[in-house]
Amino acid sequence: MIEAARKGSAAAFTDLVGGYREGLLRFLLTRSASFADAEDALQDTLINAYRYLHSYDSRWRFSTWLYRIAINNAARLKTVDTVELGDLSDERDDPLRHCIEASDRENLWSAARRLLSDEVYTAMWLRYVEDMSVNDISGVLERSVSWTKVNLMRGRKTLDAELNKVATDEKSKAYG
Amino acid sequence: MDKLAKQLRADAQQIECEVSTQLDSRIRASLEGVQPDAAPRPQRESKSFSFWWASSLTGIAAAIAVIALVNLQGPAPGQGVTEPVPQAFVVPAIKWHAETAVLTTPLEQEIENLQADLKKAEDAVKQDIDRLF
Numbered sequence: 001m002i003e004a005a006r007k008g009s010a011a012a013f014t015d016l017v018g019g020y021r022e023g024l025l026r027f028l029l030t031r032s033a034s035f036a037d038a039e040d041a042l043q044d045t046l047i048n049a050y051r052y053l054h055s056y057d058s059r060w061r062f063s064t065w066l067y068r069i070a071i072n073n074a075a076r077l078k079t080v081d082t083v084e085l086g087d088l089s090d091e092r093d094d095p096l097r098h099c100i101e102a103s104d105r106e107n108l109w110s111a112a113r114r115l116l117s118d119e120v121y122t123a124m125w126l127r128y129v130e131d132m133s134v135n136d137i138s139g140v141l142e143r144s145v146s147w148t149k150v151n152l153m154r155g156r157k158t159l160d161a162e163l164n165k166v167a168t169d170e171k172s173k174a175y176g
Numbered sequence: 177m178d179k180l181a182k183q184l185r186a187d188a189q190q191i192e193c194e195v196s197t198q199l200d201s202r203i204r205a206s207l208e209g210v211q212p213d214a215a216p217r218p219q220r221e222s223k224s225f226s227f228w229w230a231s232s233l234t235g236i237a238a239a240i241a242v243i244a245l246v247n248l249q250g251p252a253p254g255q256g257v258t259e260p261v262p263q264a265f266v267v268p269a270i271k272w273h274a275e276t277a278v279l280t281t282p283l284e285q286e287i288e289n290l291q292a293d294l295k296k297a298e299d300a301v302k303q304d305i306d307r308l309f
Contacts, residue, residue: 010207021195029193039199046203053212108187128184134309149309153301156308160180 002062006053013050020063021046024070027125030109031074031118041077045070064136071122071140111162116155123148124155 004012025042032038048069049056056065112121119141126132126140138148195203 006212008212010204010210013207014204022193025195026188026191026193029191035193038193042195043199043203043206047206047210050207051210051213107190108184109191124184125188128181129188149305152309153305156180159184163180163183 002053002056002058005050010050013046013053016062017046017049017066020066023130024066027067027129028070028074030113030121030125031071032077037077041070041073044073044076048073060139061132061136063130064132064140067126067130067132068140068142105166108159108163112155112159115158115162119143120151120155123152124159127152 001012001016005016021042024045025038028038028041028045029035032041045066049066052069056062109125112124116124123137123141126137127134132140134145134148134152137152138145141148143151
């Protein structure tokens with residue numbers, strides 16, 4: 001499929017990326033200021049991937065390469081809109097909140113966006129949602145393996161503390 | 177899979193989003209209008225070995241010529257004579273009364289304890305990281 005897409009078959013490329021589109025959109029949604037921005041970023045990501053498919057190195061996983069492009073596009077959008085993750089003061093505009101099912105407790109990814117830096121957030125997402133290896137994550141983020149390990153550890157500790165805090169609050173409520 | 181990993185995965189699934197038919201057709205239309213770039217041309221072969229050899233020899237010859245020229249000219253008049261420094265400018269020697277600080281045993285012990293604690297903490301973090309990833 002990759003070879004067919006490289007030769008200019010848009011249909012082959014559409015089939016190739018079909019399985020990644022929703023995951024990418026979900027990921028971009030957590031990094032964008034609005035749903036429309038996330039959709040634009042997805043479109044740009046797929047177009048760039050198709051255009052520069054010749055530069056894809058088959059030693060890497062295809063998803064790793066695709067996420068690298070997605071991160072670049074999301075970063076570019078963020079620069080244009082000058083919206084900082086975690087600085088979305090008006091919660092009504094936060095696209096992530098619109099897309100999260102109503103729940104008694106805060107979605108951990110909302111908390112993660114509030115508590116973690118962009119890079120640590122991305123590392124956590126790639127690790128726990130996309131099941132990427134530490135090596136692949138360090139490739140996507142263009143960081144060393146040890147940096148990735150240490151920051152995944154920090155992200156885990158922060159979110160673990162948040163999860164325990166929520167559990168303690170729920171217990172306190174239950175006991176009145 | 178630990179509790180946090182399970183919770184993160186479950187919470188990611190709660191983020192409802194799907195590629196709408198509108199977006200899908202928009203992406204398809206954009207892709208139809210784009211042609212993938214051709215693979216970049218292979219880089220030109222590097223210069224031949226004889227070219228490298230010739231330029232090295234030229235560089236060495238130029239260096240020898242410069243060294244020879246500089247040495248043939250000899251020292252400039254007046255150079256190499258050191259004028260005596262007037263006695264008034266000589267800085268008088270100062271007698272320092274310095275004593276070596278000796279750490280008391282409890283402080284040394286304290287430093288050793290702190291270093292041991294640091295080592296333990298570092299080992300614990302390394303073990304945690306290796307265990308998880």
